[in-house]
Amino acid sequence: MAQVEIRNLGKVYPGKVRAVSGASADIADGEFIVLVGPSGCGKSTILRMIAGLEEVSEGDLFIGGDRVNDLEPGERDIAMVFQNYALYPHMTVRRNMEYGLRNEGLPKDQIAARIAEAARTLRLEEYLDRKPRQLSGGQRQRVAMGRAIVREPKAFLFDEPLSNLDAKLRTQLRAELRALHVRLGATFIYVTHDQVEAMSLADRIIVMNAGQIEQIGAPLELYQKPATRFVAEFIGTPAMNFVEARPVTAGLKIDLPEGASLPGPCAMVDQLAAPAHIGFRPEDLVLEPQDGAAGLRLDLQVMFAEQLGADTVIHARLAGQSDPVTIRVESAQNPAPGATMTAYAPNAALHVFDAATGQRL
């Protein structure tokens, strides 16, 4: 078990295609870290560089304090779980789990003991003598995890391990993974494109976009204080709403799209010197102005409402912009399409990002 450290990691593929640049992060011993981002953002590349499956083009990589840039994957003392399981199809479950240990030259009785233990943990005992093709998707993924566990590695790497499973199994295995992490107390580095998965699993999340790290933080931190507009939009469902704000005369008059207005003072917006995006989460919108300090006022026309049971998501149009605004309210609400309504985003719920750089202001 060990901490993993990446320093200014970069990856350039042949043909000068850049996948990752300047990525730095400290992953503590025993931490559950999730790398999340849209496809092609470089999250898998970082994971694969940590595994040793991709060569590191720039920067340094440390596992347990040792620089491992040039070590073979087998020498890094890590284990990996793949999206498509990557079980050896011609070997039984037992042989699959044993394979790495045999290659390591571990004594037979130790191998048997580890397999037995892992099989118990993952409830795989009755399947040990089956071939992978005789197992269901969920069982296969458990075998893949078993193969990782028996190695007792310094760190576990997961490359979208739940993506090939249906929604119900995914939820179930997510809980199992979390429990496994608590039991093993090992370092987990986990890649996914699903922000819900990231939020529910991670101690800390690394959000990536276009080959760069946007923000590293605990799930709630990312949700409450996103560092960039990208993170703000990526974390949370339904996604955050935005309106554009342009200072007409610096610090004096702010131009907002038609239908949006600032009835009272709002320090963050009033002092804008350059164009910005004002973000507010659907669940932070209220239908009554509060305490006089109203924040942002939105006059909207309802397009349609999705009744989800516990709550209702209203999609509405703001006259001055094409992007609709979504509002999450309790389920009793069910406005008719075409109706007009007014919603307020309190000052405390506003996130302001520089329009040019995307950075939080």
Place this chain on the structure above:
Amino acid sequence: MVENRFYLTVLTHAVLITGVFFLCFPVWMALVASTHPASALSSTPIPLWFGDQGWENYSQLLSGGLPEAGGVPVGQMMLNSGLMALGITFGKIAVSVLAAYAIVYFRFPFRMVFFWLIFLTLMLPVEVRILPTYDVITKLGMLNSYQGLIIPLIASATATFLFRQFFMTIPDELVEAARIDRAGPLRFFWDILLPLSRTNIAALFIILFIYGWNQYLWPLIITSDESLYTVVMGIQRMVNSGEQLPVWHYIMGTAVLAMVPPVIVVVAMQKLFVKGLVESEK
């Protein structure tokens, strides 16, 4: 099937039965002829049903051969054919699986040069460059030897391509998992790649065995020693045996013997054979 019109069904079976007849009749005649004494084949029409000389004819062929054509026992020739076919088969599979492995799973200077060198051999059947190849064999002192019969034929682009094609369909994650499991290149090859290629190897085995068994020109030019004759090539000595009239009952017996091993392989392993043939050519 979209519909079941009666006349179509009848037509279908008629076509198939005619086809089966056309394909089987010549061999039927060969079988029949091989069971008759020479006298029965000297007047027309020759018999369409088996005679009673089958046992005598075949035992003479297998042990004593055809006196008129030097008397090399057909049993001996079949043994040579078998050795040559197996040598070519195993050689080709071994050589090409290794080459395909290197080309698919390694990155090294001149990789593409090697690829094209192998690829070009697809284009040059031995028939078109027979004389210079003979010269090379002579220079290497490989005339009249099993090495000479086998080695020049074990480099084949077809088998290499089949393996390459198959390796490309093996998920990358399997290599990655193996590398994380501390398997080096040779261990991966032996523990994972070869076991996964089992079906392909078996299918290829059938195709290559037939290819090897049916070689003709090659043994014809590089063996002058009769003890090295192969049966497919040897039969030609019986047909064109100079002044004498061909002894058809023996020739047909030899033809039957020469086709038995490959036909058995094809029929017994039909499924694998079809897979091997259709996939190796695509």
Place this chain on the structure above:
Amino acid sequence: MQKRVVFRNTWLPYILVAPQILVTLVFFFWPSWQALESSFYIEDAFGFSREWVGLRNYTELFADPGYLKSFRTTLIFGLCVTFLAMSISLALAVAANRVLRAATVYRTFLIWPYAVAPALAGVIWYFLMNPSLGIVSYWLRALGYDWNHYVNGEQALGMVIVAAAWKQISYNFLFFLAGLQSIPKSLVEAAAIDRAGPGRRFWTIVFPLLSPTTFFLLVVNLVYAFFDTFSLIHATTEGGPADATSILVFRVYNTGFIGQDYGSSAAQSVVLMALVVAMTFVQFRYIDRRVNY
């Protein structure tokens, strides 16, 4: 072309490709180079001396009426074998694709001749058509057709064409069957709903969809007829009578081994190599296109 992840090893890949490359260089490239080289020389019969003659071997070759005739014979032979073998096997494959019962039995009986060597196919047909005792020639005579391929060149050519086509039917049949089975049933059913009868369905839907297989087989059959039938000719007619069945590959052998004319044989080899390369090129151009679909 290659895996995303590859092994890093400096010497192992060379050892792995070495056997194949070695055999290829020694038994393919060296002889091919020699053929090219000696096609520019004239060598005396004992191989003691040779003389650079430039393109003379080639010019003499193409001035030789015998060689030109051999070209024609090869072309007729190749086209007839290809047409015969392909049309019969297509009919059989279409029929086999229709039957539900006894399908495997039919298939077994139709594919086994694949295993028969061309030389054996030739010898057996040689026997069947033997003018004095062959059963087929006996039947032909009963029909009033006098058969003697020992003297009649056209009949000799006809015989080797039938034998060569007979051997190739199984191969074509398997590929046509595989091609037919890969055509989605729903297309044929849609055509039936559009009121196309069975014949019309075949020519407007099935046959066009089969064209990749047909084209592939066309090239393979031509290559087979041009090159792989050497043994068939050699074991039976030996090119005769009067060169009537002397196809190009047979001529290369005959000029070199029997006639001992190395320069001319080498020049013929070079011409044939060019022919094969051209055919392979056509085939790969087409395969490329198919892959791009």
